[in-house]
Amino acid sequence: MTITVYELDGIGDVRFSPFCWRTLLALKHKGFDDFERVPVSFRDRSPIAFSNQERIPVLVDGDHWVNDSWDIACYLEDAYPDRPSLFGGDMARAEARFINAWTQQIQNPGLINIILWDAFMAVGPADRDWWREDREKRFGKIEAYRQGKEEKLGPWRQSLEPLRTTLRAQPYLGGEAPAYADYIVFGTFLFARFVNRYDVIEPADPIRDWCERLLDLFGGYTRSAPILEAG
Ligand SMILES: N[C@@H](CCC(=O)N[C@@H](CS)C(=O)NCC(=O)O)C(=O)O
The missing domain is CATH 1.20.1050.10 (Glutathione S-transferase Yfyf (Class Pi); Chain A, domain 2)
Structure with missing residues (x-):
């Protein structure tokens, strides 16, 4: 199942959002390498309208979505308990x-x-x-x-x-x-x-x-x- 991360856009390929980097590193830590990264612009948040809020990152895993970097980390930890732990207990x-x-x-x-x-x-x-x-x-x-x-x-x-x-x-x-x-x-x-x-x-x-x-x-x-x- 493909995981998609909606992240904040920047100039060219520069991505500077501290919250989005946490999520990207959490995915890497869990051993995911083939997730998709979708840049969302400051002025147009329509790509994340499905989440009923305006903040980034938003993670979509199959038919499930989560927003807020902390909740995303907890979701990954609980949904993938057999992969390396993000918290250690x-x-x-x-x-x-x-x-x-x-x-x-x-x-x-x-x-x-x-x-x-x-x-x-x-x-x-x-x-x-x-x-x-x-x-x-x-x-x-x-x-x-x-x-x-x-x-x-x-x-x-x-x-x-x-x-x-x-x-x-x-x-x-x-x-x-x-x-x-x-x-x-x-x-x-x-x-x-x-x-x-x-x-x-x-x-x-x-x-x-x-x-x-x-x-x-x-x-x-x-x-x-x-x-x-x-x-
Ligand atoms: N508590 C949220 C905060 C997310 C947040 O503030 N994201 C910033 C990106 S760094 C954002 O969406 N900014 C949009 C804006 O500043 O208008 C989390 O941890 O994900």
Whole structure:
């Protein structure tokens, strides 16, 4: 049965949605290689109208669909129990829910505040007017985010200290091997990487080493994905 992932479109083949990357990595972890990826534009969500909501990713597995990256991970875990586990048990799944919330409420918003302009640059030309209007309602003028990135970086990097401390003691959030908790947090760094702001993590940071290990997973699946060209 074919699995289809509806994901957010970007410029050319650049896909930068942190939520969609979590789902793609969850599928890879479960050993799926032949799923279909369907880009959906910001301004036209009609391809996911069947899901009665507007957020991406949406996963379709045969005649079943699921939206929300967390629910998708839980669906894959429960529907395919004989494939490699994403969580490693119910208790670890419950703890991963906390990481999901931390990422959503602390890690992601802090990063968006730094790279909003860079994200705008990764939005396809046909979607830019829509994106500007929508984001300016929430964040104010996006031009204001072209400057002042350096001053915001320090506090954001500091907020990642619990992640750094954990990764000094173990190679992955999952312990000795990567788990869905790693993909949740890594998705946000992928967002930075694909909009050409991988430099938000310093080269000597243990978080960077962990990202490098994850970039190599599944035959370099994320390492080989297109990055927005500088300019
Ligand atoms: N809680 C949802 C959040 C999904 C979400 O916000 N997706 C973004 C893509 S990164 C989206 O649909 N954005 C559309 C928009 O910004 O208008 C999940 O985990 O899947």
